[in-house]
Amino acid sequence: MSTVDAALLDRHGLIPDEYQRIVAALGREPSLTELGIFSVMWSEHCSYKSSRVHLRTLPTEGPRVLQGPGENAGAVDIGDGLAAVFKIESHNHPSFIEPYQGAATGVGGIIRDIFTMGARPIALMNSLRFGPMNGTHGARTRRIVEGVVAGIAGYGNSIGIPTVGGEISFEEPYTGNPLVNVFCLGIAKADALVKARAEGAGNPVYYVGAKTGRDGIHGATMASAEFDEKSAEKRPAVQVGDPFMEKLLLEACLELMKGDAHIGVQDMGAAGLTCATSEMGARSGSGIEIDVMHVPQRESGMSPYEIMLSESQERMLLVVKKGREREVEEIFEKWDLHAAQVGFVTDDGLLRVKDHGTVVAEIPNTALVDGAPVYHRPMARPAYLADVQHLDAAALPPVHAQEGLFRILSSPTVANKRWVYRQYDHMVRTNTIVLAGMGAAVVRVKGTSRALAMSVDGNGRYCYLDPRRGAMLAVAEAARNVACAGGHPIGATNCLNFGNPERPEIMWQFAEAVQGIGDACRALDLPITGGNVSLYNETDGTAIYPTPVLGVVGLIEDASRTVTRVFRGEGDVIVLFGETFDELGGTEFLKIIHGLVKGQPPGLDLRKERALIALLVRAAGIGLIRSAHDCSDGGIAVTLAECAFDTGGIGCQVDLTEVRGADATLFSESASRAIVTAAAQDAPTLLQIAAEAGVPARLIGRVGGSRLRISVGGRVQIDCDVRDAERQWSTAFNSYFRRQAS
Amino acid sequence: MRARVFVTLKPSVFDPQGRTIAESLHSMGYVGISDVRQGKYFELELDAPSADQARELASDVASRVLANPVIESYRIEIG
Amino acid sequence: MRARVFVTLKPSVFDPQGRTIAESLHSMGYVGISDVRQGKYFELELDAPSADQARELASDVASRVLANPVIESYRIEIG
């Protein structure tokens, strides 16, 4: 077919060299349908062609790992014959174009990845990044924030999976490219995980769920290119999410998977039917033949090209055992769904697509999946680093500590996110034992004594200043958060949000970040069981901060020993685990008070982090601590304030050892620290087990009264009514959204 | 002056609500309803000197606020 | 045949969506928009032999299903 010209390739996001590989793989020129199929499978989004060489270096194994990267989601053993199945994914571009539906369909996609594995989804979280809510683009950003939050809520609430936590922050580089990363966790029987396999020639292939329309064609390609003013033209229709359909699919699929009529299941996400058929085939060394005339269609006159590339939401592909068809169909009918047999498994290793009996595409599955290009893209340390990494902290003008604290408490990144999580049903399914906003999210596992703690974290500013250390800090913070709740970190997932990988500086950021994640995970014995990469996060040539987001899952052996962030009562002692250093680089303090994004992010000694995590888990497990909160954004001052919030106004008196002035002492974001409280009589034991664990621990004060009183080296720096500080913290976020019907 | 704005999903965009309504009508025994699509309807009260100016104002509001052109289209009737 | 059904909240029922849109239009600097009310809009594709029969079918569906008479009223246009 000689009609393949440069313009056609360009529209498909393929370069001439890739086209030559396609011709070589086929031994002939591709048809247009085949070209479309290759283009989506070889897109960055589906093939990981720029990231793959780096991702390979991540640690993915461990005694609890039941499923590492390669399936729809990872899985770890949590005892009692059960597995926690989880993954995180991005839906950045669609959420910018249509915030509500973009975010909603992102939630729908990650939920499908979980129940595809045979797991009942029990928790959702999200990690969001936006530009500032004030200033030039403030109004637009607020609309995006409202839409994204409502979209996440709309889908999750409707389908009845609690959104139990997440994180959200606001930085300039996300103004034209917000990030919407969504995490889902489910529970499955450890010996009944369902794989995306197409085994057994002759077994029928079924399609279930929504009908196929023309929406989202080339969505995967869109997620693999930058934005510019012209992309408005290229915009494929964003899909409208249908949580009701997905709820039916979820229940029907789980009902099917309770039996043994199924062989393999795969959702149709990016690259739709193409990806589902070719990946299922490639994973099993088999082929799949389908005829598109059997694919339920919403619109008339759709071509095989369109049917194969459509990214219509809420669809699943199933391979079932021959002879069990009726049983399968009946289960779906019960849920008012129609299961349509679209083809069957073959043993020739080919993806064969027919249209009313005529072959329109015939491609070896391995060429589509394993044969995709793998790039070792050039890397270069960005020039901006030399400048931004330099910070002369001693030269900063002095600041009134309490005023500084109040301003940081009012920054939308630190302020109370009740406005957000109140819109999420975070209690449905009656498992949520740490409610949103009270620390790492914790859901109990019904039928066992256990619970799972989970946290998503990432700090774009740190990564901008030092991608490797920033990424390590993200791992450490997520693991520490989980440990503060009493959870032993047992598995992690990651979502890597970066700019255009064809730029050597971006590729360098990416490689550094992956290195950092690998190093930290190895040191903390934390296997990465899956994840997602989102590149080309740029608008008009400006990249976002490099933003790896880590999701860590921790196991709490005794759910009744779960710990939250808040002070519990008068007279408890306050102990600081870890040490504070003069580390103001990249901090919230520097950004909010001095308007600077500069310096080196805090140092991280992974052995210390590991010791702290073990100590927190141990102390919680023996019931020694009454509250625990990790020190991160805003430093120790903000941490102490947050321990006092949501208690009805219980205060504390604390004296801190000085580290180069009050600012650094109060606002440094040194890693590997946590504030814990214990009953007074338990203080000696607590200090002793800390010493045994090799974690520096110091009794810094007591819980009590109604004031937040913090001294540094004996001099009172902060002394305010808890309620005054809390008012700042709890009204700051809402104040951007005053507009309200009355 | 009154402007009436109808916002509907573009024909190529799937309308889950409309489909669910149509299917329920069928299971309730209604025959002869082959399709349902759901949209939004707005009534704007405008102070505009002429119908043309009212239409212009309504279009501006519809395209900027009431509809998202990525997935929706709108139609305006004046009076 | 196509029936268009408009469902609006009764005047006695407060419409927070309309109010919110009106307020945000004001804060965006639009003047001359004194009120906004939001309703629902349905397009039904009907197999009906005549406009009258189409209207009858649409009225039945609208009164039983598409509108809740406690809070809403509806209007139908055929064609």
Next chain:
Amino acid sequence: MKFAVIVFPGSNCDHDAYHATKHVLGQDAEFVWHKDTTLKGADVVILPGGFSYGDYLRTGAIAQFSPVMTAVREFAGSGGPILGICNGFQVLCEAKLLPGALLRNKDLKFHCEHVGVRVEQTSTPFTNRASAGQVLKLPIAHGEGNYFADQVTLEQLESSGRVIFRYCDNGGRIADEANPNGSLNGIAGICNDRRNVVGLMPHPERACESALGSEDGLVLFDSVVASLASSGALMA
């Protein structure tokens, strides 16, 4: 004693109602699929929360036409106790088993949080074990819980003591600040004139275990067990 938990497509608090009645309360409970035509001999019917039919069109609007609703109507007509929670309340209103309608929350936002709920009347099968004026801490989770009825209906409800629950602050005061959704008269729940059908927006089934932050919802289920035990004694 047997609870029937009706499952509509899109119900998502069905398991929570089942868990609360079966595992926490220790009673018999069974799911009843919306296409079923009998209630499987249940003594109490729960219409659970969720998004039946996606809440497309209007909350609860499509579910009222489900086959099982015929049996539910009959059960209501025979005086059987029915509790509609959240979406279940919306379904009962759409089905005209309860008066009024639930509109979008006044601030257009979904609200999920614990709120104060004052028990106004104890003369229903679901509140007889509570005391009048008792303040319950219950979660709400809804986007459309703003109770509306026309003036005449509202006056009837008030004068016949059919407002069963009202939103209140911790001290039990009814105030606008304590009203999460704009409901008329702070109404959180009502009953029919025979008093056997009760609907409320808050979720008592989510407040039956201290691990979840409140056990205050148990009183509704304890009440119906007690009320049936006493009437059952008569029947036996």
